[in-house]
Amino acid sequence: MTTATDRPTVLVLVGSLRPDSTNRRLAQAALDALPEGVDGEISTLLPSLPHYDQDLDTDSPPEAVRAFRDQVTAADALVVATPEFNGSLPGVLKNAIDWASRPRGAAALAGKPVAVLGASASPKAAQWAREDAVRVLQVAGARPLEQTVGLASAPAALESGDLADDVRGQVAELIGRLVREPLAA
Numbered sequence: 237m238t239t240a241t242d243r244p245t246v247l248v249l250v251g252s253l254r255p256d257s258t259n260r261r262l263a264q265a266a267l268d269a270l271p272e273g274v275d276g277e278i279s280t281l282l283p284s285l286p287h288y289d290q291d292l293d294t295d296s297p298p299e300a301v302r303a304f305r306d307q308v309t310a311a312d313a314l315v316v317a318t319p320e321f322n323g324s325l326p327g328v329l330k331n332a333i334d335w336a337s338r339p340r341g342a343a344a345l346a347g348k349p350v351a352v353l354g355a356s357a358s359p360k361a362a363q364w365a366r367e368d369a370v371r372v373l374q375v376a377g378a379r380p381l382e383q384t385v386g387l388a389s390a391p392a393a394l395e396s397g398d399l400a401d402d403v404r405g406q407v408a409e410l411i412g413r414l415v416r417e418p419l420a421a
């Protein structure tokens with residue numbers, strides 16, 4: 237990864253708003269896996285985004301939208317950590333992606349490399365949500381890696397306090413691939 241700024245940055249979007257979220261824990265593992273010299277942070281702006289409304293999407297959008305788009309634009313790459321809600325990604329994440337996918341031709345998401353992670357309570361490890369996130373991000377103009385990492389039976393898997401080494405290893409491998417991607421177009 238190269239960047240126009242001093243240090244490359246990775247922005248993490250977590251699709252669950254609750255503080256004790258298993259996806260937040262998975263996202264933290266992604267931050268822990270960033271190599272020396274790469275900065276990363278979890279966006280705190282998702283809860284303040286209004287529901288997408290094309291009539292609000294003007295040259296002066298709501299302040300939260302402007303701040304979120306600036307945050308995405310400034311990042312060299314993204315990580316998305318998604319729960320599975322009724323077989324897909326949650327509305328909060330889809331809403332954030334929708335805002336970042338506009339305006340057409342100058343979208344914050346355009347060409348952005350993205351790694352997708354997902355934790356769910358079921359043994360399927362948020363597979364449908366991860367697949368949908370990859371498809372939605374592709375349609376939105378980002379460059380999601382086809383490979384994703386899922387954490388199955390997440391509450392039980394985290395009961396002992398930490399992620400199992402094999403999952404941590406899969407996350408580290410995916411993040412390694414992400415930061416080797418060329419700079420977003």
Ligand SMILES: Cc1cc2nc3c(=O)[nH]c(=O)nc-3n(C[C@H](O)[C@H](O)[C@H](O)COP(=O)(O)O)c2cc1C
Nearest residue numbers: 252257258259260319320321322323356357358390
């Ligand atoms: C509205 C709702 C729908 C859900 N639907 C699914 C589902 O389709 N598949 C699944 O595996 N888990 C489903 N779950 C369980 C979530 O995967 C589980 O609560 C998960 O831990 C949430 O992620 P978090 O810990 O990051 O908040 C659902 C939970 C809620 C609240």
